[in-house]
Amino acid sequence: MGFEEPPVVRQRRFDESGMEILGEKTCLRLLHDQSLGRVAFIDVTGDPVALPVTYRLRRGRIYFFSSEGAKLRAATRGARVCFEVDGWNPATGDGWSVLVKGVCRAVDEREVDPEIGIKPWLRTALRPMKLVEIVPEEITGRRLPSSPVAPDWD
Amino acid sequence: MDSMNPPTDHRGLEVLTPEECDRLLEETPIGRVAFLHAGEPQILPVNYRYVEGSIVIRTSIGSKMDVAEMQGRFAFEIDDWDTDTETGWSVLAHGIATVVTDEDEVARLSALGLRPWAEEKTGDLWIRLILDDVTGRRIA
Numbered sequence: 001m002g003f004e005e006p007p008v009v010r011q012r013r014f015d016e017s018g019m020e021i022l023g024e025k026t027c028l029r030l031l032h033d034q035s036l037g038r039v040a041f042i043d044v045t046g047d048p049v050a051l052p053v054t055y056r057l058r059r060g061r062i063y064f065f066s067s068e069g070a071k072l073r074a075a076t077r078g079a080r081v082c083f084e085v086d087g088w089n090p091a092t093g094d095g096w097s098v099l100v101k102g103v104c105r106a107v108d109e110r111e112v113d114p115e116i117g118i119k120p121w122l123r124t125a126l127r128p129m130k131l132v133e134i135v136p137e138e139i140t141g142r143r144l145p146s147s148p149v150a151p152d153w154d
Numbered sequence: 155m156d157s158m159n160p161p162t163d164h165r166g167l168e169v170l171t172p173e174e175c176d177r178l179l180e181e182t183p184i185g186r187v188a189f190l191h192a193g194e195p196q197i198l199p200v201n202y203r204y205v206e207g208s209i210v211i212r213t214s215i216g217s218k219m220d221v222a223e224m225q226g227r228f229a230f231e232i233d234d235w236d237t238d239t240e241t242g243w244s245v246l247a248h249g250i251a252t253v254v255t256d257e258d259e260v261a262r263l264s265a266l267g268l269r270p271w272a273e274e275k276t277g278d279l280w281i282r283l284i285l286d287d288v289t290g291r292r293i294a
Contacts, residue, residue: 036235036242040188040197050188050197050231052244067165086199088184095184097199 015142022141027098030085030141031057037085039064039134041104055083060136062100063107065129078103083134096143102136163291170290175245178232178290179204187211187283188229189251203266209247209283210254210263212270226250230283235293245290247283254280 013021022030031037040050053064062083081104088095109131161169170178188197203210209230228251235242254260263280270278 035237036233038186038188038197038231038233040186040195040229042190042195046190047227047248048188048190048195048229050186050229050246052231052233052235052242054235080194082188082195082197084186084197084199086184086186088199095199099197101194 019142019144022096022098022143024139027139027141028057028060030087030096030098031062031100031139034085034087037062037064037083039104040082040084041079062102062134062136064132066132067129078105080104081134094144096141098139098141100134100136101138102134104132104134107131107133168292168294170243170245170292172288175288175290176204178243178245179209179288182232182234185209185230185232188231190226201268201270203263203268205263205266208285209249210266210268211281211283212263212268213279213281228283230285241292241294243290243292245288247285247288249283249285249287252282252284254282 015021035054035056036052037055038050038052040048043049051066053066055062055064057063081102083100083102084097086095086097163169183201184199185202186197186199188195190196200211200213227248230247230249231244233242233244254263260278260280264278
């Protein structure tokens with residue numbers, strides 16, 4: 001036992017719509033704890049696309065496998081994407097969300113730590129799955145005031 | 155067609171029937187809308203209802219979900235994933251967003267008890283997402 005740091009009480013911050021703004025540490029913890037996210041990008045025809053992916057956060061980057069081929073190919077050449085995870089309480093409708101804006105690219109699996117511990121969403125995939133990473137440029141999170149996710153890590 | 159083997163897509167995923175997609179759209183309270191915002195892809199979670207084949211969202215004037223900001227087409231997504239069994243499903247849709255302006259319809263939608271994901275003080279705005287392409291997959 002020794003000197004104990006007093007708890008740092010930070011001012012909770014809210015945006016203009018009354019949602020609590022989550023700090024980056026909380027956002028990273030939520031991203032680390034979740035396994036299903038959705039990646040949104042603009043396809044070659046200019047249409048927005050949203051795809052669910054199982055992912056892992058490793059060393060601050062988001063990794064997932066995709067067999068989307070042509071659809072995602074454009075996005076994996078350094079296109080900007082928006083990645084989303086959320087959680088909600090079906091009983092109350094309360095929830096939180098974390099958005100990651102960044103650049104998406106295909107990566108050589110040999111470049112990546114084999115301990116990354118992710119596998120393709122599809123066990124029965126007929127096509128080879130490509131490993132894709134998102135390099136975050138901006139991470140933001142929001143929570144409804146009564147939501148169970150406590151922003152205690154900021 | 156062998157009825158014991160449901161149809162699969164080019165990736166080997168089971169394709170959900172239109173009836174299954176309809177049922178999942180009716181039963182799921184939260185979805186995500188992806189759209190082009192200021193030249194970049196944006197995706198936001200929304201509380202929604204599936205009414206007469208359209209997605210209905212309550213938002214507010216001037217919010218990110220304001221249809222004026224959505225610039226044309228959108229993508230809509232719902233899913234469920236069980237991390238223990240590693241099974242799940244997703245339904246993806248595309249379409250065009252319109253603002254509901256008819257007062258009777260606004261009154262009818264207001265009676266649904268739908269609350270916006272984020273409350274803003276600028277006044278309610280009801281958005282109808284007219285779906286022109288709905289596909290579902292099961293992952294097992």
